Amino acid sequence: MNPGDMRPGAAVRGPMWSGPICIHSVERAGPYVRIMGRATESGTAIDCILTQADVKQLEVAYEPNDMAGNPQRAFLAAEAMRYGFASADDPLSALHTSAVDLLPHQVEAVYNYALRWPRVRFMLAHEAGAGKTVMGGLIIKELKARRAVSGALVVAPPHLHEHWRRELGERLGESSRIADRDPQHHIRRAWNGPGVTIASAEFIEREDVMPYLESSPPDIIIVDEAHDLPLRPPPGDGRHSLTASLHGMSEHLLLLTPTPPPEGSPDLRLLLDMLEPGFLADPQMTQESTAAADNPMLLRRTAETLTDPSGSPLFGSRRVETVPVASSEIEALLYGAVSDYIRKRSGRAGPDATLHISRCMSSGVYAALRALEERMRSLEDALRDYIGTGQTKLVPAGEREDTEAEIKSLDRLITMARRVLDSDSERKVQALRQALRGLGGAQALVVTESADTLHYLEDRIRSWGYGVCTLHDKMEYGDRVRTEAAFRGGADVMVATDAVG
Template identity: 35%
Template sequence: MLTIKEGDTIKGPFWKEEVVVEKVERIGRYVRIAGFTLRSKMYVDRLLTEEDLSLIQISKEEFDFSAPADKTFLRIEGLRFKYASIFDPLLAMNVSKIDPLPFQIEAVYGYILKRPRIRFLIADDPGAGKTIMAGLVIKELKLRKLANRILIVVPGHLKDQWRRELKDKFDENFVVVDRHTFNALYGENPWEMNNQIITSIDFAKQEEILPTLNSVYWDLVIVDEAHKMAAYRYGEKISRTKRYKLGEVLSKTSNHLLFLTATPHKGDPENFRLFLDLLAPGFFATPEMVEESLKNKDNPLFIRRLKEDLKDFEGRPIFTRRFPMTLKFNLSDEEIDLYNEVSRYVVHQYNRALRQDKKRNVAFALVILQRRMASSTYALLRSLERRKERLEKILTGQEEPKELKIDFEELEDLEESERWKKEEEWEGVTLAKDPEELRGEIETIERLIEKAKEIVKGEKEVKLRELREAITEGFRRIKEMGGNSKILIFTESRDTLEYLVRKIRSWGYKVNFIHGGMSLEERIKAEKVFRDETEIMVATEAAGEGINLQFCHIMINYDIPWNPNRLEQRMGRIHRYGQQKDVYIFNLVAANTREGEVLLRLFDKLDEIKSKLGSDRVFDVIGDVLYGKNLYQLILDAAMNAKSMDEILKELDIRVDENYISKIKNILGESLATRYIDYTKIKEMAEKAKENRLIPEYVEELFKKAFKMAGGRYRELKEGFLAIDSIPYEIRKIAEETTFKNRFGILMKRYPKVTFDKEVAFKHPEVEFLSFGHPLLEALLEWVERNFSDLARRGAVFKDPSGVYNGLIW
């Protein structure tokens, strides 16, 4: 019988690789073997029978130098590749399809990765590329074998944006976990099923979901718009929001934790201290300690850089200028007549609902008609028609009246398609107590429908004429600046979008669109069509989710969202890094409506703050700049006649003096900002990284040799590309393993065009970039390790063609 001793290296059919034995113990008829796998260092603990022992062999190190030199060479090179991050500390930068900017390199390599345990907040101004910095952290930790299980928590409407950025730029595959996932995996914990997950903050915070997160552990958690995880102190009492409680769970169940936000402070020192407490509980015991660390420039938990300080390697600002312009117009007599009638109907219902405590949600739901009217008469018409249809179904007993539960905080973070579903439900709510009342309401709606139809059919909408003039003016400005002939038009409503596409097409322009009912793949395709073919794109808020439109310089807001954050997101689609020209934003506002008056006063006030502040950063944080004012509520109060216009406008009549500007700077987080960035040092780091990088030609040569040896077939194409026609079974088998798939994603059956050069991949986005982290290269390196490790340990004889060297390698 085989005698196994501690320290032996054994192999057998029970393990995929050799095992180093640390403990041998006889238990009755069994022998217990405990140890670890030789390569992957996985813990092994198994009971073996006498029969099992007969299948085991003790590995003996034999240095007879009989290993084939070509296979030994592949094993040595594979091992060198495995430890590439030791020799190239900026490896992630060199193997990703990005060209990072100095401040991004500084944050990731100068601050974050220097920490043995990452607990850090990136609080740069909007547009600084926080996704790119997070992607570099993910890639670098994975390459260094320090992170395997990764969770990214984002607002619901940004899930697709993150998925796309990480796939396109870093070749990292993440799966989305949501309500559908949980329903499909009943009785299992979906967080354990995959290693790379994206989820929404408002899904994860739910009472029945939070415990499932409490029972899993993550190597790295990243939270975008992390400021939403807020807690507040009232005297001795701390009020924790559901999102904050989620933050507490994530802090406990993760090793590395990275927060991203553009608005960390909000002018409340204690709120900020509690926020930092999620990263490092107890690190700052009082707000004064935070202030002290800022004064001493000794803060290990976060970095913040302002827009005006963000420059490229040549010292040029990375953001162009932007010029928001308000285009005022007055509704026609017919439109004002309809506007007043709709308002009377909605305000009457709204006030009735507010008087009934349990119906307050219905009140807010009814406002949807007012918002549709502000978008377009056509959108109002379609909403009224749907509402009439729903109420008729309730009247005939085909449908039951619905009880509504609205969480406005969650609603704003929903994906657009989900938000539309909710809004369609709102169109069917009613306060009618009996059939007679319901019939009366249906008659009112019919009257409104007739008036709206008359305006739409007669093409009497003033805003449509204003849009046509704005388009003409936009193309004139583009010609002046020598830019791309592209104009982006935003609207909140899908009905308005469909209406505008038809109208703009009839004016002779080439037009396409993006809306929330399209999949991410369809939206990306539409983005390319706009870039290469059409002149105008009409988009709903979905174009603010995962779509990059820096090639466009003119934006028209056909309607103005009542939530200021949405206005910021719209601007951010074209005013971002990569934009080569100044950006012009035209805001269409009906001056003779109540909500229009509020918006005009808002834009005037923002202009005043911008000129006194000396920065256009006010447009990145509109909601925060007018501190103490709830803009949505002000517009709502105006639309619903809840207060007089004088009262509402007085609230916006802020005195912009030195004291106010000082508060604004505090809210914008200027006191947190690092104003000095050592561009010379970072330039040296970037150049050193280029020198140390693994040359693409080396990777390609190794790939070709190993791939051919594994039985793969490839063809060499023009311009240095390869076509991978056939992937061998053994490579595919490795790629099918669950742990491999969770780590590197899915291996395709073939790759028509590949390159190993990052610069080439940049110029040809359709070409597959093979580098570290790509499932094909990683599966091939794994195949080399599994097949040639034992062999290489025997040693090999190499011949030097130049005749300089004469020796052995083992």
């Protein structure tokens, strides 16, 4: 060390002292240097004269802070440290660093229930529209602030992926990635590191994906639309692997559903067993704890109980009314003919095909027509292949005549369905038109199960002179946002599938 490097405020160490010395002043007298200071460990005052040889043996312990740094960066560094320790004094630190104003029921669910214990094992079962996505994201952010988690996985249907990513990014400031579109060499990386990974159950259960998740699970898993999880899958069902593994895969597990199974049902107990296996010993205990609102793993709030911060109801009053609709004569003939077809052909057509036709028939005549046409086309294609090869999957050897007879039956049913539509005699559609007239110009939301019925109703309602928009689970997220904006902007009717939830 050179004498010129010795400055007040610096600390030096050398063989003549037992520890570092903080220099207070330096005086030079010819070949000698006088140092006055204090030992940093013992506080002993130091006043000594050193030769040039002594000075060369000294080493710098630390340099003095000349306060010449960038003050803005210093402030940001101090703020970063303060935020790092915020959760120790502020139990709502994630809320205070997010661009979201929580409603009372959301604060209650996140901080009074889900985060009540160090280990999150909980099911939020609020009705649709309560903001469960924000609640789930806030739980992730709060656990990260408390240094309890690093990586997170959200299991959600594909049509909700962009919704999750937007809510996490814009409202909570959390980065996220959608793993379903990751190439093979990015799959392993998707589960590791900070941030949130969003994926569908079908993607996770792939044979080339599940091993990566099991070998390096995230700290927290959130399952959206948990009621769709197959709780009793048939043997060989690939989805069983996710359902069976969820309870032990990660430290924290959160289930979100707007439609939980009924109180005391076996399905509800199976869902709760995913959180804590065997915690509720029998169905009666599950039913009693849920009915008494003291189930430690489940919280449900209905729309009628939700309020804004001022205590006013969050949603308007709701009146449930079932309108009985009697089938017209021509409809009754069609329903009877389709029922006869299903009974006679269920063994040959298979349960999937007949169940699909039956569900479409309950949705509406147009959906039934499309299902019948689809079945007829598949049989006609199979029959052409049979004529060339002698056997297909749909037309086993020796059953050509039976297949031709089924095609004729389907042709008759299709003709009957078209006659109902052409005569405008479908009573449910007539009842819907009457109901819209009775609203006096108020907006209406029409929900149907079948996408075919959705498109049919869209055309019919528009022909009645109403402004219509549609919402279904095949829409891209941007189209969904534009549809919702159109409805808020004054469209008379929105026709939607259950994707509206």
